[in-house]
Amino acid sequence: MMFNPVLLTTKTRQICEVGRFLFERGWCPATSGNYSCRLNKELIAITVSGHPKDELTQEDVIVMNMMGNILESTKKPSSETPLHILLYQMDDNIEAVLHTHSVNATVLSRLYAQQLKLKLENYEVLKAFHRITTHDTQEIVPIFLCLL
Ligand SMILES: [Zn+2]
Incomplete structure (x- = not known):
C-alpha cells in the first residue's frame, strides 16, 4: 500500500x-x-x-x-x-x-508486576482521564510484561 x-x-x-x-x-x-x-x-x-x-x-x-x-x-x-x-x-x-x-512508571510496574495491574483510587488526578469527573472512583491500569 x-x-x-x-x-x-x-x-x-x-x-x-x-x-x-x-x-x-x-x-x-x-x-x-x-x-x-x-x-x-x-x-x-x-x-x-x-x-x-x-x-x-x-x-x-x-x-x-x-x-x-x-x-x-x-x-x-x-x-x-x-x-x-x-x-x-x-x-x-x-x-x-x-x-x-519514566523512572516512576518503571518502578511502579516492577512493584506491581505480580498483580499484573495497578489500582488507582481516590486520587484527584484521576480526573485527567477521559470521562472521570470525581476523585471518588478507581481505575485499573494493566501492567504488561515485555519479555523480548
Ligand atoms: Zn518498553
Whole structure:
C-alpha cells in the first residue's frame, strides 16, 4: 500500500517533536521509549531502535506495515514494534502510540508486576482521564510484561 509522502513528513516531524518533549521531562531516559503513528489503515511510522529521543531526525522514523514488515529502510525498528502493531489492530481509532519509560512508571510496574495491574483510587488526578469527573472512583491500569 502506498502512503502520502507529505503526511509522512508531517507525522515524522510530530514524532520527533514529541520525542524531545518526553525526553526533556525525563520520561524516556537514554535510548528508552518508542513512538509511532498511523499513516493509514495498513501502515505506521515508528521510531528506530536504540536512538536517544532528544536527537530524533526524520531518518530515525521508518514506515512499517501491520504485518511487521519494513518499507524502504535498512534501519531496525523498535523491539517493541509488535506492541504498537497490536494496539493499532485492536482499535481503528488509535492514531498514535507513545511508549515511555519514566523512572516512576518503571518502578511502579516492577512493584506491581505480580498483580499484573495497578489500582488507582481516590486520587484527584484521576480526573485527567477521559470521562472521570470525581476523585471518588478507581481505575485499573494493566501492567504488561515485555519479555523480548
Ligand atoms: Zn518498553
